[in-house]
Amino acid sequence: MSPGHLDLEARAHSEHAQELRLWLRLLACSQFIEKRVRTGLREQFGTTLPRFDLMAQLERHPEGLKMKELSHRLMVTGGNVTGITDQLVAEGLVERTGVEGDRRVFRVRLTARGRTLFTEMARQHEDWIVQAFEGLSARELDQLHRLLGKVKQHQLDLNRRLDANAE
DSSP states (O other), X not given: OOHHHHHXXXXXXXXXXXXXXXXXXXXXXXXXXXXXXXXXXXXXXXXXXXXXXXXXXXXXXXXXXXXXXXXXXXXXXXXXXXXXXXXXXXXXXXXXXXXXXXXXXXXXXXXXXXXXXXXXXXXXHHHHHHHHTTTSOHHHHHHHHHHHHHHHHHHHHHHHHHHHHHO
């Protein structure tokens, strides 16, 4: 852990210090794992995490997705999706096809070459994630998964209540 993360954890001192330290620990773990994935994608495949994420969405939808659907699924602007898609089209990894009845809308899907490359990247991505959790036993992995599931469910419940109150 970098000194900065330890300092943030150590400085968490309030009546909710344990919760703050846990939040900072979750952030640090997430950042370390993401850095490993980003570095691996760049070094082994000459690509970026946003490109990988876009290809992952397309892999799940062999029929392709409209640009607006991609933007929504990736939670980024249409301009970001267009830029990444343009690059992947130029490299022959994805293709754009028109949508019948609307000349302004395009469907994007992986090419055969893109699917082959994505399969290789996805295997390596899975290995990096498995390595990230190698220090835990199967029992600890199950326990962590269950506990984080409870945190996630609580957040979903809170968001529903906030959304209901906002209406």
